[in-house]
């Protein structure tokens with residue numbers, strides 16, 4: 001029999017898992033390296049040297065790829081490369097913005113090396129009293145690496161100006177931060193903050209980040225961030241007040257930072273290029289980035305529908321004569337079916353049975369409020385997925401408690417989403433026994449819980465901002481409080497599975513903003529339940545992270561993201577705007593086919 005990871009279709013060849021680390025872990029790696037006796041300034045030089053080579057290469061690529069004109073910020077009119085670089089021999093120009101820490105040190109050295117390579121460089125200092133620093137001629141061993149770097153660059157004639165001292169003139173360069181004198185450059189390098197940023201930039205820093213973005217945009221410049229785009233917290237992915245450097249490329253030093261790949265981070269980092277520099281001495285990473293689902297075995301020839309499990313979707317209620325949420329159950333059921341589950345039954349409000357059978361004739365239906373029948377069906381099912389459109393009234397709450405308890409009595413896999421999570425949060429507040437029962441049950445049985453940040457906030461009795469500011473901490477707290485396996489949904493969804501005994505957090509590196517539409521979470525619950533039902537698959541193949549990856553890849557198929565370009569299926573193409581949850585089942589089927597081993 002074929003083994004896992006023997007590989008697959010082009011869709012899954014895309015990438016290997018990437019370990020992600022917090023800033024503290026990266027500092028620990030640096031310290032371990034220095035403890036071996038290696039010199040910290042030598043490491044900074046090595047980092048800057050390698051980044052310089054990348055910048056030269058990236059600039060060349062961009063220069064050759066781009067024939068369109070740059071925009072002169074002062075006039076708003078177009079200027080071409082010749083005007084900037086000269087007619088005969090192009091002399092590339094870089095504007096390098098440096099802060100007061102080691103990230104700034106990297107920036108100074110990059111300026112120095114670029115200048116050696118024949119570039120024209122202009123350093124912009126931010127939050128740095130450069131005149132007193134350069135006047136300091138103390139012996140070099142007492143100087144910080146950042147100051148050493150600065151001295152080296154200044155001694156080599158790199159021109160600079162201070163962002164906050166508008167009016168100061170150095171090396172005959174710009175005298176003022178005014179519209180007319182903003183640096184004109186093809187490459188903007190951000191070395192204001194790296195992994196040391198731990199709070200909102202204010203004052204001059206805030207202004208500098210904002211100005212950097214505006215200048216770079218006005219110049220149509222290539223923006224390269226050193227290690228981490230300034231403004232982004234490397235450990236969490238948090239950006240304060242939507243203000244961080246908008247990078248085209250982030251040159252990530254030593255180890256991949258967690259914050260580059262979740263929530264805000266994804267909008268600011270651009271492409272991430274690794275510059276490993278030293279061995280990873282921290283063995284346990286904060287998380288692992290995954291970009292492709294595991295390959296699946298082909299089905300056994302001699303099998304029947306019973307071989308692939310029975311999913312019971314419980315949701316789609318109509319509360320107090322309202323319009324109701326039948327669609328949630330339909331989306332979930334059709335997605336479970338698309339993953340290949342053998343049988344689907346939907347326990348929803350009777351009012352929706354007709355609609356359900358019209359859109360999904362393969363499914364069976366049962367009245368959500370007919371408790372005896374639903375309880376009997378739970379016994380037969382392999383998985384229950386509960387909560388999608390279940391409603392939030394007291395009746396729905398008691399149905400939730402009743403059905404989850406029956407599922408636990410019969411040892412079923414349980415998926416809890418949407419209104420189910422709402423009830424769970426309120427049961428926790430009531431100190432209801434179900435919460436402890438579920439926690440104990442989840443030690444031996446798979447229970448998957450799938451909140452977005454708002455639902456997680458309710459479950460943790462926090463506000464959404466707190467959850468968003470540290471999603472890694474939030475998902476860990478969910479696991480501690482409730483047990484079970486968790487997805488914290490959203491861009492760069494996090495997955496924490498206990499059942500795989502690894503206690504590893506996964507970051508989903510697929511999916512797109514087109515999926516930010518109503519019903520996408522219902523689809524995910526269906527994918528999770530559909531995979532869980534298929535006991536012919538191995539544990540990893542039907543895991544929670546596998547479901548999240550299939551869901552994200554299906555979303556990418558619909559918008560033709562690069563990762564699936566090789567498998568372009570034109571009939572499925574939609575694009576991000578207008579993508580609907582109901583488009584997903586067809587794309588899920590497509591992904592399931594692509595990842596199935598021949």
Ligand SMILES: NC(=O)C1=CN([C@@H]2O[C@H](COP(=O)(O)OP(=O)(O)OC[C@H]3O[C@@H](n4cnc5c(N)ncnc54)[C@H](OP(=O)(O)O)[C@@H]3O)[C@@H](O)[C@H]2O)[C@@H](O)CC1
Pocket residue numbers: 030040041043044047099100101102103104106145192193194195196197198199200201202205226227228253
């Ligand atoms: N060690 C090495 O040899 C190597 C290091 N490398 C490079 O070093 C970078 C890390 O350098 P770093 O630790 O000096 O921190 P950095 O990001 O420059 O920040 C400076 C200081 O700013 C402060 N601060 C924080 N937030 C703030 C805010 N909002 N507004 C104002 N201030 C704020 C905070 O200090 P605080 O004020 O809290 O005392 C912080 O310490 C790393 O990303 C990589 O590029 C590589 O060269 C490889 C070799």
Ligand SMILES: Nc1ncnc2c1ncn2[C@@H]1O[C@H](COP(=O)(O)OP(=O)(O)O)[C@@H](O)[C@H]1O
Pocket residue numbers: 418452489490491492493510511512513514515516517518519520521522523524551
């Ligand atoms: N910007 C995005 N990038 C990637 N995935 C996203 C994005 N926005 C939403 N998603 C995914 O779509 C799903 C939305 O779920 P949810 O918010 O529960 O929707 P609903 O409640 O409407 O069903 C989640 O799996 C989430 O991770």
